[in-house]
Amino acid sequence: MEAGRTFTTKLLAHTNWSPNLCTLPAERESLTDIFGGQVTPDKFMTQQACFCPIVICNKTEVRVQSLDRQCLPYLEQNYLGAGAQGTVYRVKIAKRHFYDPVIGGTNDQPKEMARKDYQSTKDMERDTLRQILACDRVCPNIVDIYGGLAIGTNYSIFMPLALCDLSAYMREDHRTRPGTTMEKTDIIHSARGLARGLEFLHNGMRTAEGDKMVCYHLDIKPSNILVFLENVGGRQEAVWKISDFGMSRLKLRSHGEENEKDFGGWFVRFQQPRDASTSAASNRRGDGTYIGPESLSKYRAMREQSDVWSLGCILSVVFAYLEEGSSGVEKYGLRRLNHRSADGYDRFFVTDPLFGRPKINPAVTIWHDKLIKKARQRSSKEGEAVKSILTYLVQAVLQPEPSKRCSAQQLESKLLSTFRKYRDLGNEVSPHLLEEAPGLGRVLQRIYLDSLIRERQYPTTERRVEHWVLGASEPFKGCEISPDGTVIAFWTDTKLSLYTSQSLQQESADGIRSAAEYPIPTVGCRWKSISLTSRRLIASTSGGPVQCYIFKLPVGPYVDANLRPSDRVSLPTLPEIKKLALAPGSRRVACIVGDKVEDQNSGSLYFGDINYPSEWREKCKLDWPAADIVQLSFSTDDDLYMVFRPQRSGPNHKHEIPVIHVSFRSNQMCPLIIESQGLDSSSTVGLFTTFATFLQKPHVCVLVTREKQLHIQSLAQEDLLPSIQYDIKNYRVIKLMMAKNDDKLFAVGRRAAHHTMLLLEIAIPPQATRSSVTELAEIPGLKYSDEFAERIVHGEEESVVILAVLMGANQCRIYKITVPRSM
Structure with missing residues (x-):
């Protein structure tokens, strides 16, 4: 009775109302002035929401702090679907709860519309959103927006129902x-x-x-x-x-x-x-x-x-x-x-x-x-x-x-x-x-x-040569290409840069940009050796305690610009890693490690699983200095090759090229010594040129010495394949790559006494006879003195040769040469 008397005397019979005294939802202060005490205002506060439904306003944002004081104006609500950022409902708004300020009136019948609910972030700009809601929309092919409703961080947009x-x-x-x-x-x-x-x-x-x-x-x-x-x-x-x-x-x-x-x-x-x-x-x-x-x-x-x-x-x-x-x-x-x-x-x-x-x-x-x-x-x-x-x-x-x-x-x-x-x-x-x-x-x-x-x-493919200039701001000192040719790593002393086909979408006047970069985080250290596949990259440092950085690369050419290592391993018990190699399957790692005391002492071969670097172990001591390693590469997950600089050995002190095949399948090491041939056998200048392995028989390797002498030999004792040696007439070969069926070689080289660099095809003869050489394409801009990495990728219809080139004067290029299978 007392509450009713207070309500009548202070509200219904009051002659001097404050303009906001009876506005709902009411504030506690106003309710205390009206009812006095604490109990009745508390009860009113907990119940007033049902008397205060929200009114949606056309082309306007309505803001509500919480639903404790107001209720939603929906007679019905049905789920329609969800997207990446919100959920859509069919709602029926009660009559007189959708206000249109243009006509100055409300809906006289329940109105159905769609409501999409979002969760706002701290970046939300409400002033801009209000401009969007109020913008002059007159196009019949853009969904109209009736208005917005903000309840805390929940944001709803109202639209016509489709x-x-x-x-x-x-x-x-x-x-x-x-x-x-x-x-x-x-x-x-x-x-x-x-x-x-x-x-x-x-x-x-x-x-x-x-x-x-x-x-x-x-x-x-x-x-x-x-x-x-x-x-x-x-x-x-x-x-x-x-x-x-x-x-x-x-x-x-x-x-x-x-x-x-x-x-x-x-x-x-x-x-x-x-x-x-x-x-x-x-x-x-x-x-x-x-x-x-x-x-x-x-x-x-x-x-x-x-x-x-x-x-x-x-x-x-x-x-x-x-x-x-x-x-x-x-x-x-x-x-x-x-x-x-x-x-x-x-x-x-x-x-x-x-x-x-x-x-x-x-x-x-x-x-x-x-x-x-x-x-x-x-x-x-x-x-x-x-x-x-x-x-x-x-x-x-x-x-x-x-x-x-x-x-x-x-x-x-x-x-x-x-x-x-x-x-x-x-x-x-x-x-x-x-x-x-x-x-x-x-x-x-x-x-x-x-x-x-x-x-x-399956269209007819023509031979074609494409190239891209890299927009490098400092000279790269090394480069590597993944076995499938999809990722190329270039590096300086302090920065690692990855290039994929994604880089071609980021071409500027200075050249293509890297898809991702990673600066070395330790001051005083330098990138030393890098190896990669399409899924993993491993990089070692020098200039301090040995560290290896392991990166997981996403499937496909879409490398995250913010390249971050998945693992960083310190190996303080090891001296400097001279060279790293990662197997095509992205699991097995091999590295050549120098002697702790003297760099010219014999090195060691370490290997292990990339996922467990703390368990890497020494496989064997080597007969050659780690500093002399020229090439370390896997031809398969189970076949590793090491090529060292020419050494003086034997009673006649001949110059020989040590080539070692490591089979993880049979746990055997098979050395092969290639002796210098010809009148200039006393000199090591340019003795070792390039090296490749057969694809179908990974224990068979091919070497070129002095740019023109080709050697084919098996490193498996049970293989009866005879050794083949012959001169490549009229050409000088710089790099070798094996064809898909081991029946021919692709090479980068030039004609004798000429400067134009060419992609060549060399038929592999069944015995030591003269082999035929076919010129497939000129490689514009490539010079004989340029350093480069090479990779060939074989498809069903064609083979693709990828070259990553360090050209000096801060210039680098990537070449792509497409060769049809019929050639």
């Missing part, structure tokens, strides 16, 4: 292909709207103050395209709208200043669910199917051209849907994923890990040819329309180089032209495709398509 997204539309809601030309026309018209929406994001947005706002969406894909059914010109039409700006970047221009905002950094990212618009097999790295090649760059290279690429990918899928429905979308995705160049990634481009630039996925052009042919079988006019737009996508949209892509406005114009061509075809029922008909026609079509696919997947 029928579905484009992925669900093509794969679930409308599985069969459009049956009439008019249906196809409508879909092309909807697709044209996406280009118009993209043009609006790039050039048409304005803030409430009239300043220009540019949005790079950066995550356009079918699941981010929402499908609405709207009344357009008196008829119901499907309108496609771009949504989900969680990955976007914004460029705001105000008062002559330009600021770029990373919208994606404002919200917490969760694990990305697989996009159902791709094939059933997800991408190995989780990268988006629809993102362009520039996404591989570690620099912020994605701009409006990246959105154009993504839209081009979507359009390519849409035309697959127009032809074959949802099954066509699925098969198209599998074809992209399973193409031999795709390396397990469903994307519209493929990378060349052997230092090549990205190019369009060959499966895309194969599929386009198939779509064009099928359209022509129905109608020459439709065939021409499909050819025109798909050719445009390849030539002007799906260009790996962003600067060569058209604008969204140009793409919209091309889609308008395609729309008009389809509209002129009239409302015709599509006839059965030839492949559905039995008999000879189907057989002939299958034969044609199979031959077409073989031709496109």
Whole structure:
């Protein structure tokens, strides 16, 4: 009774109300003034939320500290789905709880809309977000934003409720292909709207103050395209709208200043669910199917051209849907994923890990040819329309180089032209495709398509030489190439730099940039020896206590720019490591270690598992100084070779080249001594030139001495292969590489008395006879005096030679020479 009396006298009968006295939710101070004491204000505070529902305000952010004092205005809430940064719900807002300040009124009926919930980060810029909510949005192909609701770190955005997204539309809601030309026309018209929406994001947005706002969406894909059914010109039409700006970047221009905002950094990212618009097999790295090649760059290279690429990918899928429905979308995705160049990634481009630039996925052009042919079988006019737009996508949209892509406005114009061509075809029922008909026609079509696919997947390859200049600011002193040719390490005394095909996306006027760098962290130490595979890199230091740094490299060419070692091992009991070698399988490590007392004393061979460096052990003492090691390399995981500088030995003090084969399989060491031949046998100058091993018989090795004498010999006692020695006439050989089937050698060399460096092919004779030499290609810019590492990688169709060259004067190059198998 006392509370009721107080309420009546102080509120209902009060003549001099304070303007905020009865505002809900009420503050404790106000409640204490009204009710007095502590108990009643406490009860009111705990119960007042149910009398204070939140009102959503159109184009405005509403902020609430917590739900202890206010309740949510939803009559219903149903889960719809989740993305990388938020969860989407269908909500029904109670009447009079959605306020539109433009009309000065609220909803007179419950209103359904979509709500996407985010988790904000400390980087969230609320002033910028308010500008986005209030921006002048007038494009029918961009999802409107009704408003925002901030409750602590939870942030919700309200949007119109769509029928579905484009992925669900093509794969679930409308599985069969459009049956009439008019249906196809409508879909092309909807697709044209996406280009118009993209043009609006790039050039048409304005803030409430009239300043220009540019949005790079950066995550356009079918699941981010929402499908609405709207009344357009008196008829119901499907309108496609771009949504989900969680990955976007914004460029705001105000008062002559330009600021770029990373919208994606404002919200917490969760694990990305697989996009159902791709094939059933997800991408190995989780990268988006629809993102362009520039996404591989570690620099912020994605701009409006990246959105154009993504839209081009979507359009390519849409035309697959127009032809074959949802099954066509699925098969198209599998074809992209399973193409031999795709390396397990469903994307519209493929990378060349052997230092090549990205190019369009060959499966895309194969599929386009198939779509064009099928359209022509129905109608020459439709065939021409499909050819025109798909050719445009390849030539002007799906260009790996962003600067060569058209604008969204140009793409919209091309889609308008395609729309008009389809509209002129009239409302015709599509006839059965030839492949559905039995008999000879189907057989002939299958034969044609199979031959077409073989031709496109396995094109005739020509010999070609490519090279890239490295933008090095200081002289590198060494370089190594991984066995599969995908990673190249260059190093100075204090910095380690890795180059992959990713580096080609970061080319500047000074040359290509490294994909990753790691400066030596210990002052006074220097990088000494480095060995690597595509998965691991190990580097030793000198100038202090021996340390080894072990790095895990990711699968593929995408090295993290912030290269960090997975292990750092101090080996204070060992003297300096002269040379390291890592087996192709990335597990076994071997190193040549000097004597603790005198560097010219005999060295030792250590080996062990890279994962357990503390357990590395001495395998044997060597008969030669560690400082004389010239080459230490694994030909297989179980076969190690050591080559030392020429030594004087024997009663006649002949100069000999010690070559030692270590078999971890049989736990044997087999030495081979190559003696100097010819009139100049008394001199060691240029005696040892280069060394290689057979691939099929790793116990057989090939040496070149004095640049022209070739030696082939087995180091296995049970092998009856005779030794072969002969002169390479008219040529000087610098480096050797073995062909895939051990039937020939590839070499880098030159003609006698000439300076032009060449890639050569040397046939291996069955006995000591003269061998034929074939010149395959000139290597422009390479000099005889340049130091370089070499690697050959054999594929099904071709072999690729990779050279990493130290050219002096701070200049370095990477060469890639492609040699067809038929050569």
